[in-house]
Amino acid sequence: MTAAATKIIQPLPLNFTNTTPRSPDKALFHPLKTTPSSSFPASTHKLRLTKPNSTLARRRSTAVFAVSDVVQEKKPKSNTFHPNLLITKEEGLELYEDMILGRSFEDMCAQMYYRGKMFGFVHLYNGQEAVSTGFIKLLKNEDCIVSTYRDHVHALSKGVPARAVMSELFGKTTGCCRGQGGSMHMFSKEHNVLGGFAFIGEGIPVATGAAFTSKYRREVLKEGDCDHVTLAFFGDGTCNNGQFFECLNMAALWKLPIVFVVENNLWAIGMSHLRATSDPEIWKKGPAFGMPGVHVDGMDVLKVREVAKEAINRARRGEGPTLVECETYRFRGHSLADPDELRDPSEKAHYAARDPITALKKYMVENNLVSEAELKAIEKKIDEVVEEAVEFADISPHPGRSQLLENVFADPRGFGIGPDGKYRCEDPKFTEGTAHV
Incomplete structure (x- = not known):
C-alpha cells in the first residue's frame, strides 16, 4: 500500500496544534472543500500519521488505508463497474433506494403526525440519510446498531420493514416493539437493532457492551466465525457527556469491534454546536483515547461509505474502534414540535442545496451508471411501500x-x-x- 493511501491518524503527539485556526465568524467546517493534499480522500482534514515508539503506543490502533486504491485493484467482474468510480450500478441503486425510503418515510411521518396518528415527540432524519445509508448498508445482519431518538431511518436501513416501523409510530401491536416503544425506542432482535434511546449518550454504553460480547464470543468462547461489528450512532451534543468519554476509553483499552459514528448536524435543539463545546472538531477526541479519528462530509454518501467501509473492516479484523465524525444537517426542526426559527435561513439554504439524495442522483446519471427512468421506478416503488405501511398501521389493532x-x-x-x-x-x-x- 502506498503512502498516499494512508488516511487515518494514530494518536496525536502531545504538542499537536491545529494548523488552521478557525475565525469565530466562520463556519465550523468547509464541507465543499476537500484538501487536495489530504492523505484521506473522503476526509475534509489533512490527517497525520505518527510513529509510536513506546510499548503503550504499539498497543494502539494501526492506520486505516484508503478504499479508493483497493477498489481498483479488486474490481468486480460485473460489466457495470467503472474503474474510476467507487460504486457499481447495483451498489448505486441500493444506496439510492435506501435513501429514498428514508426520506419518503419521514415525509409521511410528518403528515401522519399532523393528522393526529402519532403522539409525543417525533424527530425526523431528513437531510442525514447519507450517514445511515453509507454505514448501515455495509453491515451484515448479525452486526448490531444502537441509535438515538432520531432512529426511524436507522431501523429502515438495517432491514426492519417499513410497516413495522410505521405501526410502532402509530402505537399498534404490529409495531416492531408491539406499540410500546414509539418513535424514540425502535428495537428489533431479528435485525439486531438494539434500540433508539431518548436520553443523549444513553445508547453508547449499550453499544460498547454489544461490541464486548462479540469480542468475548470470539476470543473466550472460541467462536471463530464471530466477527460481528457494532455501530453506535449519536449526535454532536452527546460528545460532551460522560458516557462518551468513558466508553471511548474502554473500547480503545479492550480493542472492541465498534465504530462510534457522530452525526454532527451542527445543532442540538436550539444550541449551536460552536457554542456548546470548547473544541468543535469532535474527530480529534478519537486520537486522545488511542483510536483513529476522522472527519467526513456527511452530505456525500459515497465519501461516508468509503470511510465506513474502512472503519467497519478495521473493527472486523480485530484492530479496534474508530471515531468518525460525519458533518451533516437536518432539514427540519429538532422535532415536529420545533418551529425551527433559530437557525439562519442562509445556513439552511446552503445545506438544502447539498441534498445528499440529489447529489447521489446527479453522480450516477452524469457517470452513466443509471438512467432517469430507473430512478423514477425506484421512487414509485418506495411511494407504494410507504403508503402500504400507513394503511397497514392504520388498520392494525391497539394493544390491550x-x-x-x-x-x-x-x-x-x-x-x-x-x-x-x-x-x-x-x-x-x-x-x-x-x-x-
Missing part, C-alpha cells in the same frame, strides 16, 4: 390494556396483578389514578 405492565416487571404480582390473579390495569379506574396499587 393488560400489555401496559408487560416487559416492565420481571414478576408483576403484587403490583400489576391483584389478589384475584387479574391485571390491575384491567380495572377502568386504574388509569384514573383511583386504584390502590
Whole structure:
C-alpha cells in the first residue's frame, strides 16, 4: 500500500496544534472543500500519521488505508463497474433506494403526525440519510446498531420493514416493539437493532457492551466465525457527556469491534454546536483515547461509505474502534414540535442545496451508471411501500390494556396483578389514578 493511501491518524503527539485556526465568524467546517493534499480522500482534514515508539503506543490502533486504491485493484467482474468510480450500478441503486425510503418515510411521518396518528415527540432524519445509508448498508445482519431518538431511518436501513416501523409510530401491536416503544425506542432482535434511546449518550454504553460480547464470543468462547461489528450512532451534543468519554476509553483499552459514528448536524435543539463545546472538531477526541479519528462530509454518501467501509473492516479484523465524525444537517426542526426559527435561513439554504439524495442522483446519471427512468421506478416503488405501511398501521389493532405492565416487571404480582390473579390495569379506574396499587 502506498503512502498516499494512508488516511487515518494514530494518536496525536502531545504538542499537536491545529494548523488552521478557525475565525469565530466562520463556519465550523468547509464541507465543499476537500484538501487536495489530504492523505484521506473522503476526509475534509489533512490527517497525520505518527510513529509510536513506546510499548503503550504499539498497543494502539494501526492506520486505516484508503478504499479508493483497493477498489481498483479488486474490481468486480460485473460489466457495470467503472474503474474510476467507487460504486457499481447495483451498489448505486441500493444506496439510492435506501435513501429514498428514508426520506419518503419521514415525509409521511410528518403528515401522519399532523393528522393526529402519532403522539409525543417525533424527530425526523431528513437531510442525514447519507450517514445511515453509507454505514448501515455495509453491515451484515448479525452486526448490531444502537441509535438515538432520531432512529426511524436507522431501523429502515438495517432491514426492519417499513410497516413495522410505521405501526410502532402509530402505537399498534404490529409495531416492531408491539406499540410500546414509539418513535424514540425502535428495537428489533431479528435485525439486531438494539434500540433508539431518548436520553443523549444513553445508547453508547449499550453499544460498547454489544461490541464486548462479540469480542468475548470470539476470543473466550472460541467462536471463530464471530466477527460481528457494532455501530453506535449519536449526535454532536452527546460528545460532551460522560458516557462518551468513558466508553471511548474502554473500547480503545479492550480493542472492541465498534465504530462510534457522530452525526454532527451542527445543532442540538436550539444550541449551536460552536457554542456548546470548547473544541468543535469532535474527530480529534478519537486520537486522545488511542483510536483513529476522522472527519467526513456527511452530505456525500459515497465519501461516508468509503470511510465506513474502512472503519467497519478495521473493527472486523480485530484492530479496534474508530471515531468518525460525519458533518451533516437536518432539514427540519429538532422535532415536529420545533418551529425551527433559530437557525439562519442562509445556513439552511446552503445545506438544502447539498441534498445528499440529489447529489447521489446527479453522480450516477452524469457517470452513466443509471438512467432517469430507473430512478423514477425506484421512487414509485418506495411511494407504494410507504403508503402500504400507513394503511397497514392504520388498520392494525391497539394493544390491550393488560400489555401496559408487560416487559416492565420481571414478576408483576403484587403490583400489576391483584389478589384475584387479574391485571390491575384491567380495572377502568386504574388509569384514573383511583386504584390502590
